[in-house]
Amino acid sequence: MRFVIYGAGGIGGSIGARMHLNGETVLLIARGEHYAAINAKGLAFHSPAIHETLAIDVAEHPDDITFTSDDVVILCMKTQHVEGALRDLQVNASPHTPIVCCQNGVASERMALRRFKRVYGMVVLVPAEHLEPGVVVNFAENRAGNLDAGCYPRGVDEVIEHVTGAIHAAGFVSRPDPNIMPKKYAKLLMNLTNALDAAGSERPSDVIEAMQDEARACCQAAGIEIADRQATRESRGDIRGGAVVGFERHGSSTLQSLLRGTRNVEADYMNGEIVQLGRLHGIRTPVNEAVQQIGVQLARGDIQPRSLTADQIRTRIREFTV
Structure with a gap:
């Protein structure tokens, strides 16, 4: 499986970097100066325990990618950019391509379901920042963040079990959840x-x-x-x-x-x-x-x-x- 991380900012860059370090096949999609910096020098990834510049594959646009049936796309841009990203993906990827919506808020999944058959919601609790081109910082010790996920609107399948397993192995807390949206609404309140x-x-x-x-x-x-506070x-x-x-x-x-x-x-x-x-x-x-x-x-x-x-x-x- 190849993980196409669309949006390589604080969240996407941290996910992509840690999965790359754990041996997964990762392709980042980044824009503008951020793309240029990663393409020229690699992704500078920093955490309390890691300071590495990673030679990680990067593209500037879905037009530059040959998508295959082995690809999973994890959307990591902010919600206001999701609609445009989905339009660009629709032109280049199969409608069967799995789309994981890794955003704050609850609107992305509905947007994705208009164009793609397999859509997944992912909760985002990752202390990370991206303020400088080519640089991503993950402010987390031990586990790098929480990225539980499940089928939208509900359920679990082999794809999301594989995705969460790979993300968990890369250093996050990430588990398949058949009822993921209540957690996303709880995060929305935050x-x-x-x-x-x-x-x-x-x-x-x-x-x-x-x-x-x-x-x-x-x-x-x-x-x-809405998931309760204890959950x-x-x-x-x-x-x-x-x-x-x-x-x-x-x-x-x-x-x-x-x-x-x-x-x-x-x-x-x-x-x-x-x-x-x-x-x-x-x-x-x-x-x-x-x-x-x-x-x-x-x-x-x-x-x-x-x-x-x-x-x-x-x-x-x-x-x-x-």
């Missing part, structure tokens, strides 16, 4: 804070609680199951954050996008997912709507990263609750 983390150095607990209460109410109205804690396994010599850990994936100078963030698929559910089921979601708009303003430069105080965040939220 990621509702991403835009707050990017907007200010403080994350007001009252705002977080209100966002999550709105999310639970929307999911209950929609008949969506979520157990799924993490033996994962501990760790310091990496020469690198500072900055924060959420949203903040990383802004620090790299991109003008897009994933708030539409975090807080926006709850806003959409609320509109579909007649439930007001003013706090998530306000935080979604903070994400939009961060992306277009109206708010600078880490510039808002907790009270300024609350003031912006009050504008949506009147």
Whole structure:
């Protein structure tokens, strides 16, 4: 089996690097300067215990790949880039190609199922960053992160058993789960804070609680199951954050996008997912709507990263609750 890691940032780069180090056949798909750096010099991968530059296969676009029946594609870009990635894959890969959706949020699986027959959801709990072309850092000791996965919408098959087995052997906690989406919804609740983390150095607990209460109410109205906290804690396994010599850990994936100078963030698929559910089921979601708009303003430069105080965040939220 060849693992095509589409999106070689913090998450995809860490997965690809560790699988490559464990002897798996890996092909990264990276963009722009990141692709150029990996292609020219290799992928510089750093963790508390590893500092290596890896001669790992890389392509810039699916057009450059001859796909075979042995390929599994693991989508590791942020959700706002998934639709375009799937269009490019559809042109080049068979509709039978297994597609593993390794994103925060819960929208990618539905997108993939429009074009591909075998779609899998994967929970993402990996402390990793990519801020410099050609460089990926995994801030984890012992196990590198949690990447449980299962068939979408439910079930387990031989493909995902093989995928999770290979990822687990490479140093992650990764197990096949026949009911994976409740775990992804539980992770979504955690990621509702991403835009707050990017907007200010403080994350007001009252705002977080209100966002999550709105999310639970929307999911209950929609008949969506959310894994409980105990199951979520157990799924993490033996994962501990760790310091990496020469690198500072900055924060959420949203903040990383802004620090790299991109003008897009994933708030539409975090807080926006709850806003959409609320509109579909007649439930007001003013706090998530306000935080979604903070994400939009961060992306277009109206708010600078880490510039808002907790009270300024609350003031912006009050504008949506009147």
